[in-house]
Amino acid sequence: MVERTEQLDFLFxxxxxATRRSILALVAEAELSIGMIAQHFDLTFAAIxxxxxxxxxxxxxxxxxxxxxxxxxxxxxxxxxxxxxxARYEQMWEERFLRLDALLNDSATQESPTKTTKSRRSAAxxxxxxxxxxxx
Amino acid sequence: MVERTEQLDFLFxxxxxATRRSILALVAEAELSIGMIAQHFDLTFAAIxxxxxxxxxxxxxxxxxxxxxxxxxxxxxxxxxxxxxxARYEQMWEERFLRLDALLNDSATQESPTKTTKSRRSAAxxxxxxxxxxxx
DNA sequence: TGTTCGTTCAACCATGTAGTTGACTGATAG
DNA sequence: CTATCAGTCAACTACATGGTTGAACGAACA
Numbered sequence: 593m594v595e596r597t598e599q600l601d602f603l604f605x606x607x608x609x610a611t612r613r614s615i616l617a618l619v620a621e622a623e624l625s626i627g628m629i630a631q632h633f634d635l636t637f638a639a640i641x642x643x644x645x646x647x648x649x650x651x652x653x654x655x656x657x658x659x660x661x662x663x664x665x666x667x668x669x670x671x672x673x674x675x676x677x678x679a680r681y682e683q684m685w686e687e688r689f690l691r692l693d694a695l696l697n698d699s700a701t702q703e704s705p706t707k708t709t710k711s712r713r714s715a716a717x718x719x720x721x722x723x724x725x726x727x728x
Numbered sequence: 729m730v731e732r733t734e735q736l737d738f739l740f741x742x743x744x745x746a747t748r749r750s751i752l753a754l755v756a757e758a759e760l761s762i763g764m765i766a767q768h769f770d771l772t773f774a775a776i777x778x779x780x781x782x783x784x785x786x787x788x789x790x791x792x793x794x795x796x797x798x799x800x801x802x803x804x805x806x807x808x809x810x811x812x813x814x815a816r817y818e819q820m821w822e823e824r825f826l827r828l829d830a831l832l833n834d835s836a837t838q839e840s841p842t843k844t845t846k847s848r849r850s851a852a853x854x855x856x857x858x859x860x861x862x863x864x
Numbered sequence: 865t866g867t868t869c870g871t872t873c874a875a876c877c878a879t880g881t882a883g884t885t886g887a888c889t890g891a892t893a894g
Numbered sequence: 895c896t897a898t899c900a901g902t903c904a905a906c907t908a909c910a911t912g913g914t915t916g917a918a919c920g921a922a923c924a
Contacts, residue, residue: 603744604741604743607736607744609737617820620820621820627901635884638901641900659892659893660893671821672818678807679811681756681802681807682811763869771913772914774871774913775912775914778872796922797871865924868923869922872918873917877912877913878912879912880910880911883908886904887904891899892900893896893897894896
């Protein structure tokens with residue numbers, strides 16, 4: 593769980609392109625050579641080769657020589673890193689929401705205890721002090 | 729669950745920058761104004777303002793005027809879209825792995841039934857025909 | 865009604881990305 | 895050993911991004 597910030601940059605950058613996401617979907621389904629992948633797109637071989645280098649830099653795939661072509665293999669671990677990183681933001685929000693919810697249920701004169709479900713949006717408390725800079 | 733490909737581009741692009749991820753972590757913890765956010769970084773106000781526009785374009789945050797400053801509110805739904813999209817690639821891989829696993833357990837003369845756990849890597853079948861281009 | 869304060873816009877620079885074409889490399893198959 | 899074929903590299907174009915500075919905007923307070 594190293595997750596150097598540069599690695600996350602590369603990871604999300606690699607995902608931020610429709611062609612690369614298509615390639616990822618292809619190689620998630622089957623092991624394909626770079627040439628076979630290229631046939632699926634209206635781009636030059638070189639362009640696909642570059643896209644695959646970007647995916648490789650992000651550690652989302654690796655290449656393996658098989659005969660005279662190179663097979664592209666998906667590396668699911670990096671997908672998991674990305675997914676869990678995103679989940680962390682969701683958890684932070686969720687925990688804050690629950691704290692806020694508890695606070696409201698507490699200070700409100702028990703008129704509807706634990707009834708403030710997640711349909712609540714945009715809780716306007718506005719004075720949250722406790723924040724510390726979580727670099728990255 | 730619209731997920732236009734451009735929207736995913738913006739979403740992952742917004743996540744592909746350490747400063748923006750920091751901002752996201754800040755606003756996941758607490759509602760902050762743009763000015764308060766800017767104080768956490770060695771960047772100009774304008775630079776932070778631009779970063780926040782990128783996050784807004786990705787639908788990861790929205791702004792809400794409060795008095796004379798503008799509060800930045802996280803929008804967890806887009807995080808979920810991103811996370812679930814990534815999970816889809818993981819599922820595709822997982823399903824392929826399980827199909828492959830079943831195939832191996834089947835053709836192998838029952839010497840170790842259902843024992844080929846996920847420690848197996850790089851299953852060299854090499855002849856997967858059935859792939860159709862899943863645009864995006 | 866100003867003025868002020870928080871924020872955005874415009875212009876600019878440097879760098880990165882996505883694509884092309886054409887030359888090059890290097891492992892494999894003959 | 896050599897020709898071939900899959901893939902990469904280099905150079906170039908066009909455009910996007912991330913940053914700066916300074917001017918402009920717009921809502922709110924006095």
